[in-house]
Amino acid sequence: MRAADVLTLAGQAIRRNTLRSFLTTLGIVIGVASVVTMVQLGQSATQSVTERIASIGSNLLFVIPGTAQRGPGNVRATAEPFDLADAQALARDIADVRVAPALNTTVTVVAGNVNDSVPVVGTTNGYFPVRNHPLAYGREFQPGELASGAAVCVIGQTLVEDLFSGREPLGATLRVRPSACQVIGVLSEKGESMGQDRDKIVLMPIKAVQRRLVGQLDVDAIYVSALVDGTTGQVQGQIESLLRQRRHISAGAPDDFYVRDTQDIADALEGTTRTLTLLLGAIATVSLLVGGIGIVNIMLVSVTERTREIGIRLAIGARARDVLMQFLVEAVVLSTLGGLVGLLVGLLATVGATWKLDMPLVLSPAIMALGFGFSVAIGIVFGFVPARKAARLNPIDALRHE
Structure with missing residues (x-):
């Protein structure tokens, strides 16, 4: 079966159940938007910290009398x-x-x-x-x-x-x-x-x-x-x-004095914001996995509903791999659409949040590409199970299905 025919059949199946398709992609939209927004906001926060430290002075050292002590209250001995x-x-x-x-x-x-x-x-x-x-x-x-x-x-x-x-x-x-x-x-x-x-x-x-x-x-x-x-x-x-x-x-x-390098302060703050960014990105990734589970569930329901259709296709000569490819493409199309919409939502959310929080806008094409690529991968991985189930149906049993 030609690729164009597979895409056409996938598009028709998605349009027949518009509401269900929308709800399926919603999890991917939320997941991609969350990942893109959280990671890019973290990068904006890191840039903001760097700029604010730089505004204090370039290559600046504070020389202060007394002894800096770590611990509760950050007590400083007099000198x-x-x-x-x-x-x-x-x-x-x-x-x-x-x-x-x-x-x-x-x-x-x-x-x-x-x-x-x-x-x-x-x-x-x-x-x-x-x-x-x-x-x-x-x-x-x-x-x-x-x-x-x-x-x-x-x-x-x-x-x-x-x-x-x-x-x-x-x-x-x-x-x-x-x-x-x-x-x-x-x-x-x-x-x-x-x-x-x-x-x-x-x-x-x-x-x-x-x-x-x-x-x-x-x-x-x-x-x-x-x-x-x-x-x-x-x-x-x-x-x-x-x-x-x-x-x-x-x-x-x-x-009886201490010298504090603002670059050390900047490095410590950048390290903290970077760690928080990774943590928030990891938490947001869970949303993508939930969206993938949603794709599995909906596609399994779709296979059950279309069992008779699958049986007819297999009976008139369609190969098992054609059926597998049709359902797999449907899952990938849904996740791809969700990824594109999620990128747009994440971009708008990042712009709005940085404006509201008065932070520099830092847009990372690599993060956006990673979020989109992950959404496509979710469609392939989580769409394979229902697609394989459809391809392994026995034509006679499928035709008898009510």
């Missing part, structure tokens, strides 16, 4: 804080790095009759490239302002909207209690990163924060950015060696 000389030593003695010290506090910021509680970071001009947060407009701190701790500041986009309500912020006076500063620049918009609004921030010369806001000369953290990709591990070793010397830590004694 002697850093000072500006430590940051200057890192910038001077380690090649191919940018360094930015940071002193963090939170104060009430007032502009006119509007006020808000805002994170204030005392730092230097190194902050802008190290933390990958350039100016949108305005200017950076001048050397004299950094040296004297002048009352000037750079603010984020959220504060422009919340405190100035469309008014020009440059040159305006912003009261950073208990002091005040002149706005000289506005940071580019960054949005949320790691659960924090990076646009709700005030940057001031670190000496201004030390003297005017907190009354101490400590440095909370030092940000170090490696200028050469792939060298963060080497730079981390140099930082640890230099700080051990400066802090007079004897050989064999533990560090």
Whole structure:
């Protein structure tokens, strides 16, 4: 029997039972759509994590005083804080790095009759490239302002909207209690990163924060950015060696500071999202198997209903393999249609979910091809049993069937 004739007979059989055919393919549609959506959403989540880590800073290392400890509460033992000389030593003695010290506090910021509680970071001009947060407009701190701790500041986009309500912020006076500063620049918009609004921030010369806001000369953290990709591990070793010397830590004694590589954080988060993606994909695959079982059941019912038709075909000369091929093609056509519709539904669901969750849209042709190929394979594997049953019917018994 020609392939065209087999397809024609399969199409006629499917159209005779439209509702049953639709219900049969529904399991495949749900299965393929689930697999495609879950896996591609997992890839989008991984991409989102990567982008958000990158937005913090490129090749960035956090150097923080104290001892990071694993366990309940993630307790950190206290230690002697850093000072500006430590940051200057890192910038001077380690090649191919940018360094930015940071002193963090939170104060009430007032502009006119509007006020808000805002994170204030005392730092230097190194902050802008190290933390990958350039100016949108305005200017950076001048050397004299950094040296004297002048009352000037750079603010984020959220504060422009919340405190100035469309008014020009440059040159305006912003009261950073208990002091005040002149706005000289506005940071580019960054949005949320790691659960924090990076646009709700005030940057001031670190000496201004030390003297005017907190009354101490400590440095909370030092940000170090490696200028050469792939060298963060080497730079981390140099930082640890230099700080051990400066802090007079004897050989064999533990560090009283720790260096955290954002790439390690990114790798850990990516590994977690990848594992969850595989788990969700495996769970969604169960839907495909359920759809395959549905095909078996419906095709077995179809064989029973069409036993007399099969007997007539065998009696007039049809070969057993022709009957087998007819029922097998019907199962494959049903699963293929379900796979195509499932791909479309999965694609639409992925687009809608990524838009709703504000994640990058990552479409993987390989995943879509795998989902579709699996649906076709389901039709072949699960359609073979009823097709073989039909092909093995005895023509005489089939003709006697009522």
